[in-house]
Structures are given as structure tokens and as C-alpha cells.
Amino acid sequence: MNDVYVIGVGMTRFAKHADRDVVSLGTEAVRAAIKDANLDPRRIEAAYCGHVFQGMAAGQRVLAQVGLAGIPLANVENACSSGATAIREAYLAIRAQECEVVLAFGMEHLTSKFKGALTPDEDDPEAAVGLTMPGVYAMRARRYMEEYGTTREQLALIPVKNRAHAALNPLAQFQDRIAVKQVLESRPIADPLRLLDCSPISDGAAAVIVTSDAAARRLGGGRAIRLAASSLRTGSVEPEPTSMSFEPLTHATARDAYERAGIAPEEVGFAEVHDCFSIAEALRVEGLGLFGRGEYLLAVERGDASLGGRMPVNPSGGLLGKGHPLGATGVAQVVELVRQLRGEGAERQIENATVGLAHCRGGKAAGVDGAACTVQILTR
Amino acid sequence: MTTATNYASFKPAVLHVTPEGTGHLIGTRCPTCGAHFFPPRAVCSRCLTEDLQTVGLSDAGTLYTFTVIHQSTPGFQIPYVLGYVDLPEGVRVLAQIGVAAEQARIGMPLDLSIEPFGEDKDGNPMLGYRFRPARGSGAGTPAAASVKE
Numbered sequence: 001m002n003d004v005y006v007i008g009v010g011m012t013r014f015a016k017h018a019d020r021d022v023v024s025l026g027t028e029a030v031r032a033a034i035k036d037a038n039l040d041p042r043r044i045e046a047a048y049c050g051h052v053f054q055g056m057a058a059g060q061r062v063l064a065q066v067g068l069a070g071i072p073l074a075n076v077e078n079a080c081s082s083g084a085t086a087i088r089e090a091y092l093a094i095r096a097q098e099c100e101v102v103l104a105f106g107m108e109h110l111t112s113k114f115k116g117a118l119t120p121d122e123d124d125p126e127a128a129v130g131l132t133m134p135g136v137y138a139m140r141a142r143r144y145m146e147e148y149g150t151t152r153e154q155l156a157l158i159p160v161k162n163r164a165h166a167a168l169n170p171l172a173q174f175q176d177r178i179a180v181k182q183v184l185e186s187r188p189i190a191d192p193l194r195l196l197d198c199s200p201i202s203d204g205a206a207a208v209i210v211t212s213d214a215a216a217r218r219l220g221g222g223r224a225i226r227l228a229a230s231s232l233r234t235g236s237v238e239p240e241p242t243s244m245s246f247e248p249l250t251h252a253t254a255r256d257a258y259e260r261a262g263i264a265p266e267e268v269g270f271a272e273v274h275d276c277f278s279i280a281e282a283l284r285v286e287g288l289g290l291f292g293r294g295e296y297l298l299a300v301e302r303g304d305a306s307l308g309g310r311m312p313v314n315p316s317g318g319l320l321g322k323g324h325p326l327g328a329t330g331v332a333q334v335v336e337l338v339r340q341l342r343g344e345g346a347e348r349q350i351e352n353a354t355v356g357l358a359h360c361r362g363g364k365a366a367g368v369d370g371a372a373c374t375v376q377i378l379t380r
Numbered sequence: 381m382t383t384a385t386n387y388a389s390f391k392p393a394v395l396h397v398t399p400e401g402t403g404h405l406i407g408t409r410c411p412t413c414g415a416h417f418f419p420p421r422a423v424c425s426r427c428l429t430e431d432l433q434t435v436g437l438s439d440a441g442t443l444y445t446f447t448v449i450h451q452s453t454p455g456f457q458i459p460y461v462l463g464y465v466d467l468p469e470g471v472r473v474l475a476q477i478g479v480a481a482e483q484a485r486i487g488m489p490l491d492l493s494i495e496p497f498g499e500d501k502d503g504n505p506m507l508g509y510r511f512r513p514a515r516g517s518g519a520g521t522p523a524a525a526s527v528k529e
Contacts, residue, residue: 116451125394125419126474129497129508130449130456138447139464146445146486191448191481237417237425241472244445244464 001095005216005224006378008037008209009335013171014323017203022054022109026062029205029328030105034066037209038221041066044209045099047073048089050082050106051327053113062105080274080362081232082106083206084330084374090210091230100215106332107205108325114201124364134198134277136364138190141279144245145192148294152192156183157300158278159196159320165307166317168347173202173323183278197278202323206331208338225341227334228261229377235370245294249370250287250361257375258289263355265289268377270311270340270350272333273359275318284359285313288375307348315340315348326362333358334376341380354380394419395494396436397507403494404439405509407471408432416469437473439492440514441465444472448481455498465490465511478512489514 010032012025026049034041047068049059059075078085083106090102118133141155160180166172178196186195216224233253242248258265271290275281282296290311291299299305305313316322316336319329337356339345345353356378363371397403408417410424410432418437423430446463449456461477461484477484478493490511497508 127453129475130452130460130462131474132449132452134451135447135449135462138449139445139462142447142486143445188448188450190450193447237421240415240470241444241464241466 002097002212002214004091004094004227004230005211005213005220006208006227006334006338007211007216007220007224008033008039009207009338010034010036011171011206011328011332011335012204014173014202014204014325014328014332016111016173016201017109018111020109020203022051022058022107022203022205023061023065025109025203025205026058026105026107027065029107029207030062030066030103033103033105033207033209037219039101039209039219041068043101043219044068044071044103045101046071046090046093047103047105048076048086049073049327050076050078050084050086050104050330051108052077052079052082053110054108054327058107059105062107068103078362078372080276080326081330081360081372081374082327082362084333084358084360084376085232085372087208087210087227087331087334087376088230088232088374091227094210094212097212100212101219102210103207104210104331105205105207106327106330108327109203110201110325111203126364131364132190133364134190134193137277137279138193140244140283141192141277144279144282147245150294150297152184153180154297154301155192155197155278156180157297158275158281159183161300161306162275162281162314162318162321165315165348166321168307169317169322172317172321173200174317174321193277193279199276199319199324202325204323204325204328204332206328206335208331208334223342225338226379227376228263228379229257229375231257231260231375233373235373245283247283247287247361247370249373250284250359250375251289253373253375254288254359257357257377261377261379263377263379267355268311268357269353269355270315271313271357271359272316272318272336273313274329274361275314275320276324278320281313281318284361288357288359290357307350312350315345315350330358330360330374333360334378337378341378395507395509397494401494404436405473405492407435407437407469409435416471418467418471418473437469437471438467441467441473441490441511443477443484443486443488443490445486446477446484463511476510478510483513491515
């Protein structure tokens with residue numbers, strides 16, 4: 001089987017792009033990735049496009065714009081893991097030696113589809129009684145705080161950290177730092193979560209060029225970053241209710257990725273994780289085994305998870321700071337990992353970064369502990 | 381007593397209501413290993429037995445966790461308390477909790493309540509379910525209904 005590398009990355013700024021549509025955003029990101037790879041686009045053999053709400057054949061509309069019509073393309077919907085799943089499809093095509101150069105991109109124009117919080121599918125029996133996505137995480141936050149004795153103020157340190165990171169990322173939706181007090185005084189959404197505990201509604205796109213090791217040697221210009229694992233799991237149906245303060249789904253997906261990459265959690269130097277809500281970041285990193293159970297907020301308090309700390313988490317600003325255009329999110333995480341591992345992190349550069357991890361987790365289906373979860377490990 | 385009789389909005393059908401207005405939640409039970417599931421499902425996730433039995437679930441449980449929803453979809457009147465209720469069969473049910481927000485506590489005993497719950501697309505009142513503080517638990521008073529009726 002082929003080893004897999006990333007030789008080109010690109011993304012739009014994440015923001016509320018009222019004057020643009022999803023095709024324009026997707027096109028910008030794809031062209032940026034092709035240019036970053038210094039690649040003749042005719043070398044691209046297949047493409048995968050992750051999106052959630054962009055309608056039929058959205059990916060094909062982008063391909064037509066960038067002169068790539070004719071190659072196989074599949075649109076991939078896997079809730080918030082859609083973009084990451086598109087990358088995994090590219091990874092599998094290369095592992096299977098069907099292709100040598102594959103484009104994976106993700107995109108979403110969410111502001112034209114939603115005004116407030118996203119909700120589960122209306123036919124879901126939990127949506128029928130009034131469940132919202134912030135509500136899911138609010139209930140997990142309450143349970144986590146009760147079990148570990150953590151405070152509302154400690155939880156606010158996560159958006160404060162991620163907004164500080166975003167302020168160093170010119171492509172982030174938010175460019176300003178915030179204080180704990182602002183989080184605590186923001187509008188209540190689902191108690192105990194408030195507005196600044198929630199990722200925003202965003203528009204944006206991101207793209208990566210994924211290749212075989214042979215193609216990376218030929219085309220990579222010495223900047224190729226290895227995609228050492230790209231793992232996907234769906235939530236299991238447990239015959240007994242499980243703890244909501246820990247994530248078996250994230251844990252199982254991570255274990256698969258660590259095994260495939262031959263990497264131990266202790267070797268991971270930094271991570272981009274799916275902080276759709278403040279509490280989510282704690283659940284993710286503890287599920288990934290990067291921090292001990294119930295210990296993450298204390299680590300954030302010490303600065304361990306900040307740029308310059310022991311294990312920077314969400315150096316890009318994360319979903320809370322950079323924004324969360326669903327389909328683009330998982331791809332943008334890999335864009336950040338590649339830039340950090342190449343040493344192109346600019347003001348956000350993590351010193352001696354050699355192993356990075358990206359985690360996405362999305363969707364809600366009644367009776368399972370989560371819909372789709374991805375973990376990708378990249379190494380220099 | 382309510383005149384609402386339509387509970388078709390709950391898909392899959394998870395609520396059984398008698399003509400007298402009482403009822404219970406519907407789950408499935410695995411005849412092989414005894415596991416219970418809510419919402420009902422076709423195949424046992426523990427032992428993969430098919431042909432699970434449809435069963436009525438207990439009407440009493442305890443509150444595992446909860447939130448107060450301040451922003452929701454159209455049709456729900458905010459704020460409302462929403463929580464996961466653990467039933468003795470080993471299933472966890474999401475439901476609105478008919479309790480004032482400041483009186484909700486993790487671990488509090490609750491009883492199922494069949495009551496008016498919103499409207500269907502034609503504006504007809506529907507029956508649904510909430511959990512309310514168990515009688516004799518001393519917690520809570522009937523909260524304002526949290527769906528537009």
C-alpha cells in the first residue's frame with residue numbers, strides 16, 4: 001500500500017461572506033491549494049468534496065470553475081466530519097493505489113442557510129422534544145462540571161484561549177481577544193453555555209492535495225507532510241447509558257489512528273480538535289488521551305494548551321475563534337497542521353512541531369453516543 | 381383534561397396513549413439478552429438478535445443531566461428545561477422536565493407525564509410527554525408549559 005502525503009493546502013478566510021456564494025469560496029480554496037502545491041491541475045485524478053447543506057452536486061459546480069471537469073468526484077456528507085471524511089476518502093484512494101494525486105476540499109455557506117443554532121434533523125425523536133445542538137453540549141457540560149468539580153469560570157478559559165490564538169490567524173473569523181468576564185456576561189443559549197461558548201455561524205472553504213509517496217517525491221518540492229493515519233468511526237449504540245463526561249467514540253477513533261500511525265498519544269505535539277462548544281474541547285482532548293480525565297481545564301488554566309505551552313490545542317483559533325463552516329472545518333484543521341509542520345505557522349508557529357493531530361466529531365442521532373468522528377495524524 | 385389526541389409528530393412512534401389520556405413510552409427489549417432500547421430499534425446492539433419485543437417503559441426515573449434552553453427552533457416557547465432521564469430498564473430518555481429551572485437537580489426523581497405538547501402542522505394540539513418531579517419528592521411545582529399551545 002502507498003504511504004500518503006499532503007503536498008498542497010489552501011483556504012479562504014472564515015467569516016460571514018454575505019456577498020459571496022459557496023462556489024466562489026470553494027473555487028478560491030481549491031485554486032489556492034493547487035497553487036501552493038505548484039501543481040499542474042491536470043495531474044489531479046479524482047476529487048472529494050465535503051459539505052452538509054450546500055445542495056445537490058455542489059462539488060461539481062466548483063470543479064467546473066477550476067477546469068477540472070471530467071475527473072471522478074464524490075460529494076461527502078458526514079455532519080461536522082464531512083470535510084475530514086473527504087480527506088479520508090482521498091487517503092483511501094491512494095492507499096488502494098487507485099490514484100496518485102487526489103483533491104479533497106470542504107466548503108459551506110452557512111449564513112445563507114441558518115440564522116441561529118443548528119438543530120438535529122426534525123424527524124429525530126430527540127429533536128421532537130426540543131433538543132438543540134448547544135443543548136447537547138450544555139447537558140454534557142453540566143455533567144462534567146458536577147463530576148469533576150470544575151467551575152463556570154474555568155470553562156470560559158477555553159474560548160478565551162482560542163480567541164487569543166485566532167487573533168494571530170489572519171484567516172480566522174474573529175480577530176479580537178476576549179476576557180472571561182465577557183464569556184460569562186454573554187447571552188445565555190443553553191445553560192450553562194452562553195453565546196461565547198458556542199462556535200459561530202461561518203462561511204468558508206478549505207482544500208488539500210493528497211498524493212502517494214512516489215508522487216510526493218516527484219511533485220512535493222520537499223515540503224510534503226505525511227498523512228500517517230486518517231480514521232473514521234460512527235457512534236455505537238450502547239445497551240446501557242454511558243457517561244456523558246467522556247467520549248468513547250473519540251477514544252475509539254483515536255486508538256485506531258494511533259495504531260495505524262504507529263504513534264503514541266505522548267508523541268503528539270499539538271492538536272486541532274472539534275471545539276464546537278467550549279466544553280467540547282475538554283471532552284475531545286481527554287477522549288484523545290492527550291490530557292487526563294477531568295484534568296483539562298486545570299491544564300488550560302496553567303497555559304499548557306496555549307501557544308507556547310506543553311501541548312497547544314487549536315493553535316488556529318479552533319472552531320470558537322477561526323469559525324465553523326461545517327464542511328470546511330475538517331479540511332481547515334489539516335491545513336493548519338500542514339502549515340505548522342512545514343514551519344509556516346507565522347506568529348502561531350509551534351516550535352519543533354513534528355506530530356500533529358486533527359479531530360472532528362459531528363452530528364446527532366438519538367440513541368448513539370455521536371454520529372461521525374474522524375482523527376487524522378500528520379507527521380513531518 | 382385535554383382534548384389533544386394527535387401524537388403523530390413523535391417519529392418513530394415512542395409514545396402510547398390510552399383513550400383516558402394515560403400512557404407510557406415505548407421501547408424495545410431483546411428477548412435473548414434482556415437489553416432495553418429507547419427509541420425502539422430493530423436489532424439488539426449487544427447480541428444482534430433480531431425481532432426485538434415492543435415494550436412499555438417505566439414511568440419513573442432519575443435526572444442524569446439537564447440544561448435550560450434559551451434559544452430554540454420555532455414552535456418551542458423558551459426557556460424550557462430539557463434533560464436526560466435514566467429509567468430502571470437501563471435506558472436514557474431525553475425529555476422536557478416540568479420543573480422550574482432553579483429547582484432542577486441532577487439525581488432528582490421524576491415521573492412521566494402525558495400532556496399537551498405543541499401543535500401539528502395544521503395547528504391541532506398534540507399530546508406529548510414530559511417528566512415532572514415525582515409525587516412526594518417535594519421538588520418543584522408545575523412549570524409553565526414550554527411549547528406554544
